[in-house]
Amino acid sequence: MRMSELSERSGVSVPSVKFYLREGLLPAGERTSANQATYAASHVERLRLIRALIEVGGLSVSAVRAVLAAVDATDMPLTWAFGVAQRAVSRPPAPPAAAGGAGFEVLQGLLRDQGWEVDDANPGLPVAAGAVDAYVRLGHDNLLGALPAYARAASIIAEADLAAVAAAQDRPGMVQSVVVGTVLGDALLAGLRRLAQEDASRRLFPAPPAAPDSKDALC
Amino acid sequence: MRMSELSERSGVSVPSVKFYLREGLLPAGERTSANQATYAASHVERLRLIRALIEVGGLSVSAVRAVLAAVDATDMPLTWAFGVAQRAVSRPPAPPAAAGGAGFEVLQGLLRDQGWEVDDANPGLPVAAGAVDAYVRLGHDNLLGALPAYARAASIIAEADLAAVAAAQDRPGMVQSVVVGTVLGDALLAGLRRLAQEDASRRLFPAPPAAPDSKDALC
Numbered sequence: 233m234r235m236s237e238l239s240e241r242s243g244v245s246v247p248s249v250k251f252y253l254r255e256g257l258l259p260a261g262e263r264t265s266a267n268q269a270t271y272a273a274s275h276v277e278r279l280r281l282i283r284a285l286i287e288v289g290g291l292s293v294s295a296v297r298a299v300l301a302a303v304d305a306t307d308m309p310l311t312w313a314f315g316v317a318q319r320a321v322s323r324p325p326a327p328p329a330a331a332g333g334a335g336f337e338v339l340q341g342l343l344r345d346q347g348w349e350v351d352d353a354n355p356g357l358p359v360a361a362g363a364v365d366a367y368v369r370l371g372h373d374n375l376l377g378a379l380p381a382y383a384r385a386a387s388i389i390a391e392a393d394l395a396a397v398a399a400a401q402d403r404p405g406m407v408q409s410v411v412v413g414t415v416l417g418d419a420l421l422a423g424l425r426r427l428a429q430e431d432a433s434r435r436l437f438p439a440p441p442a443a444p445d446s447k448d449a450l451c
Numbered sequence: 452m453r454m455s456e457l458s459e460r461s462g463v464s465v466p467s468v469k470f471y472l473r474e475g476l477l478p479a480g481e482r483t484s485a486n487q488a489t490y491a492a493s494h495v496e497r498l499r500l501i502r503a504l505i506e507v508g509g510l511s512v513s514a515v516r517a518v519l520a521a522v523d524a525t526d527m528p529l530t531w532a533f534g535v536a537q538r539a540v541s542r543p544p545a546p547p548a549a550a551g552g553a554g555f556e557v558l559q560g561l562l563r564d565q566g567w568e569v570d571d572a573n574p575g576l577p578v579a580a581g582a583v584d585a586y587v588r589l590g591h592d593n594l595l596g597a598l599p600a601y602a603r604a605a606s607i608i609a610e611a612d613l614a615a616v617a618a619a620q621d622r623p624g625m626v627q628s629v630v631v632g633t634v635l636g637d638a639l640l641a642g643l644r645r646l647a648q649e650d651a652s653r654r655l656f657p658a659p660p661a662a663p664d665s666k667d668a669l670c
Contacts, residue, residue, distance in 0.1 A: 277590075284589050310656040314648055348650040356649075360642025363635045370503050371496075374618045375632045381611035382636075382643055385604035390647035392600035394655050399593045412586070413594045417601075417644070420582035422637045424601055426575025428609035429533055429633075431567040436613050437529040 235261075238271045242279035249279065255293055257282055257300060281408065285415060295320040303407050310397070313407045317414040319355050334368050335361030338376070346383050393417065454480075457490040461498035468498065474512055476501055476519060500627065504634060514539040522626050529616070532626045536633040538574050553587050554580030557595065565602050612636065 238261075239246045252258040258278055261269030278300075285291045285299060302308060302316035339361045343350060350357070367375050393413055400406040457480075458465045471477040477497055480488030497519075504510045504518060521527060521535035558580045562569060569576070586594050612632055619625040 280589055284585055311649070311652045314652050343646065346650075348646055349653055350646050350649045354646055354649050356642035356645025358642075360639050360646065363639035363642065366503055366635050367631070370499055370631055372619075372628055372631050375615045375628060375636075377618060378608075378611035378615045378632075378636075381607050382640060383647070385607040385611075386640065386643035386647040387651075388600050388604040388607070389597075389644050390651040392597035392604075393644075393648055394651045396594045396597045398655070399596060400591075409591055409594060412589055412591050413597075414645075414648075416582045416585050417594075417597075418637075418641045420579050421601060421605065421640065421644070423575035423577075423579025423582065424605035425608055425612075425636070425640070426633075427562065427567055427569050427573055427579065428602070428605040429612055430530070430569045430573050430575075431565075432606075432609040432613045433530045433533050434568055436617070 233271050234268070235271065238275055238279070242276045242283075244279045244283060252279070252282055255297070257293070257296055281412075284412065291320055291415070299411050303411060306407070308407070310406060310410065313410050314414070315354075317411040320411075333361070333365035335364035338364045338379070342379060342383055345380070346387070389417075389421065452490050453487070454490065457494055457498070461495045461502075463498045463502055471498070471501055474516070476512070476515055500631075503631065510539055510634070518630050522630060525626070527626070529625060529629065532629050533633075534570075534573075536630040539630075552580070552584035554583035557583045557598070561598055561602055564599070565606070608636075608640065 233241070235246060235249065238244075239249055242249075244252075249258065253260060258275060261271040261275065263269050281303075282296055282300075285296045286293075291299065298316060299320045302313045308316075336357070339357060364376065364379075367373065396413060397406050397409045400409045452460070454465060454468060458468055461468075463471075468477065472479060477494060480490040480494065482488050500522075501515055501519075504515045505512075510518065517535060518539045521532045524532075527535075555576070558576060583595065583598075586592065615632060616625050616628045619628045
């Protein structure tokens with residue numbers, strides 16, 4: 233297909249397609265003349281992934297480049313691909329862990345209790361430790377009581393993540409699933425947490441019954 | 452205490468303190484002369500909360516104002532305070548749910564299966580539905596297999612959230628816990644998810660053993 237059709241089918245404007253070509257995120261098409269090239273269905277797929285990573289995942293162009301390299305390096309162990317996806321996903325509300333703060337120590341204790349084997353460079357460590365630091369700094373140590381339950385929930389989530397990845401049809405599909413699931417999964421979980429909180433708070437803290445005449449007032 | 456000590460104890464610069472006073476986020480101090488006022492320990496606490504919401508939670512000044520109003524309205528049912536906190540927390544990587552997309556339908560089915568009672572206006576609904584839409588659009592329907600496990604995990608998290616809130620000493624403390632826990636909890640969970648994923652991927656997808664001579668090459 234020509235550039236115009238590629239733009240139409242992918243929903244990405246022609247100037248953006250040209251930008252991704254220049255940046256090397258999108259492989260060049262097959263040249264048919266000095267000014268023309270032809271593109272394949274794989275270009276449409278790649279453009280959809282690029283837009284999802286940028287618009288949905290909030291990734292920078294250089295982060296997208298790193299993720300796409302992991303998608304294309306089909307000889308990379310999946311454990312590494314997880315690491316690349318994890319490092320690429322910037323989490324804007326990530327509080328920085330305080331040097332000498334309680335967070336890292338609390339997290340190390342949690343990892344020991346759970347028997348989790350993780351690298352010191354796992355990007356989740358400073359994010360989680362920073363949140364713990366902020367709880368303590370704000371005087372909300374009571375919220376740390378939820379940590380063991382959070383860890384149990386995180387295990388359930390991670391097992392489901394891995395099973396979903398393993399269900400992908402082929403190896404490139406598995407690596408893509410890791411990337412997409414890491415980026416979108418945080419939003420999905422944050423949304424489900426709010427839904428579950430509302431349901432739980434309705435049961436635990438029922439709203440006071442409406443005053444008897446409040447319904448009449450609406451008539 | 453005077454303004455300079457308030458700044459020092461809270462770690463917030465004098466110009467920022469003045470800005471928060473002007474914006475009405477921080478209550479005025481007790482006036483001791485035409486140019487001077489004195490501040491209490493409650494001002495230090497309030498400043499720490501403001502900074503946490505802005506720097507850690509990424510909230511705008513108007514979102515902080517809404518959250519602080521919920522903290523101060525001690526006659527507000529906790530269910531409502533949850534709603535205010537939930538709506539205030541902007542989640543930048545939240546994908547917009549597509550009109551007519553499959554996301555809302557998938558979510559409604561999930562809510563029915565879980566027996567969750569939630570308002571149509573719950574802010575988690577478009578966030579979660581948007582993530583589902585994006586999975587489908589990108590051809591990663593396989594990741595939807597993780598949804599029931601995610602919902603189970605979200606229930607565990609929400610129950611722990613509510614229990615931690617209920618353990619706060621007094622009503623204002625409970626409302627503050629809702630706000631802080633909603634804002635920081637997403638980051639904590641995202642961090643723990645990455646740690647649990649690494650542990651699970653090490654067990655499920657072990658890295659290939661190093662080549663026999665690779666160790667020697669390092670000597």
